[in-house]
Amino acid sequence: MGDGMAGMHHHGGVPGPYTLSTALTWSPDWVFLLGGLAGLLLYWAGAVRLWRRGDRWSAGRAAAWTGGVATVLLTTCTGLNDYGMVLFSAHMLQHMVLSMLSPILLLLGAPITLTLRALHPAGKGRTGPRELAVKLLHSRYVRVVSHPAFTIPLFIASLYGLYFTPLFDTLMGSRVGHVAMMVHFLAVGLVFFWPIMGVDPGPHRPGFVMRILELFMGMPFHAFFGVAVMMAGHLLVDTFAHPPAVLGAAPLADQQIAGGITWAFGEIPTAIVLIALVFQWSRSEDRQARRRDRAADRDGDAELTAYNAYLASLDTRSRQAG
Template identity: 35%
Template sequence: MDHHHLPEHGQDATGGALVWLPPALVLLAAAGAYLLLVRRARRRNPALGWSRWRTGFFLGGTVLLGVALLPPVAPLAHGDFRGHMVQHLLIGMYAPLALVLAAPVTLLLRTLPASRGRWLTAVLHSRPARVIAHPAVALVLSTGSLVLLYFTPLYNAASAVPAAHWLLHAHFLLSGCLFAYAVAGPDPAPARPGVRARLVYLGVAIAAHAVISQLIYAGFRVHINAPVDQVQGGAEIMYYGGDVAELLLAAALVATWRPEPRRAANRGARRGFVPARNVSGGS
């Protein structure tokens, strides 16, 4: 573990507000697009409407991303590993959970023309989508990538190049959304396993997150160019902040879980049970 500060490629740019204008505009555009789709969905089907909770989750997710990508957190993350870890948790765990709970795919399906809706449904049922959206793959992409990031020279290399740093943010966000979607997303997911299996994958993620943070704290084979106190502080943020995020994900899994009556009916049929509505026909 090196004892030098991180490359401060963003320090001299923090004085200019224009540096932070592009990410702010992107976040505002995303929030505006979601609100427009909500308005369209309510106009198409006033009786069905759209949940204010889901709208609130999406707006909350964009706010969390704004906190992570704009001052004061973003400049701090360039020069302090603790700031980087706060940024990582916001982009990779907290914001993705909020965005996924906003059910953006369901909103698209309610607002797209029928032909495009069928195309999106076909994509969701395609083999590549089913593989990528499986919790095991999402787990490797989100939590597993942390091993490559902090235990190889990748983190230091990405920190020294602004474009690579933004790619790292994109990876955190997309992999975090994928894992939250695979475990507890309210959107349709044809390849999503049962609740017990998803709880197992979430448990593995919690354990892996804890082990990685403890290894970083101990300085075991880590490649992080930062003072020891920053590295240990960042590891503590990762440990405790990750626990809170994963508990929220577990709560979302329980809250979004719904019984599957079709499977229950099939099991009942195999046992010789016939639902009452099927035998109450004619007198």
């Protein structure tokens, strides 16, 4: 049955013919289920702490984070994960969601900002969780892994270096390899979109035009990869060479579908990120305009005060002269 079946033992096997209802059957992968639940619990605990304190925290951000975790769980804890072991198209759908949709939703939830606001400072001279988080955020390591010169090549290499080398078949041969690959997809998406989204603080915060350029630097490589997979006349990986007969799938035709999914999927995150950036841009312009107005008001008040003082001094002088 090929290497793809080697990883099947941890789930319930292929849940019959590939349909939407079987793809959405409950089939938990405990690493992702526990990780996702921990992420939800910690986030909501932080949000509730702020609300109880009387601080504001956007319900939209909380909804984005919850949606992000939901997409991770739908990708890894359903029948789609079982199909992803034996069908290239199902695997590629997982890859695209985990690397390009889940990260954007999670980042729109502003988890770093929430963490820094929800944790109490440890006190003078002491180091607590908040201080450690700030230290990590300012560390050289984070500066390197969040720099576009690192994130864009990593984003591209995650596609070409994985599917066009024997690495993919090696990882798919074991449960640990498969889980590590899924975690990698999510992590790569998070570091790629983090500086671009700019919702949370980070070492690299370029202007809006630069962020849009960064977004468009990665996308052509992504689209070209999708086309290359679609047009390939031979199987790129051995894992999906022998899909179970019950699925009635032709491996090469399924590989073409996988390429089509990759090619088409690039549009979705690009649109979401552009909308988010335009929204942030207009809000930052509003904030700057308000700041300028306040400064102008203050300058006006200062001029008025100075003028009144000048009149008072003239009045005093004329009285003294009189």
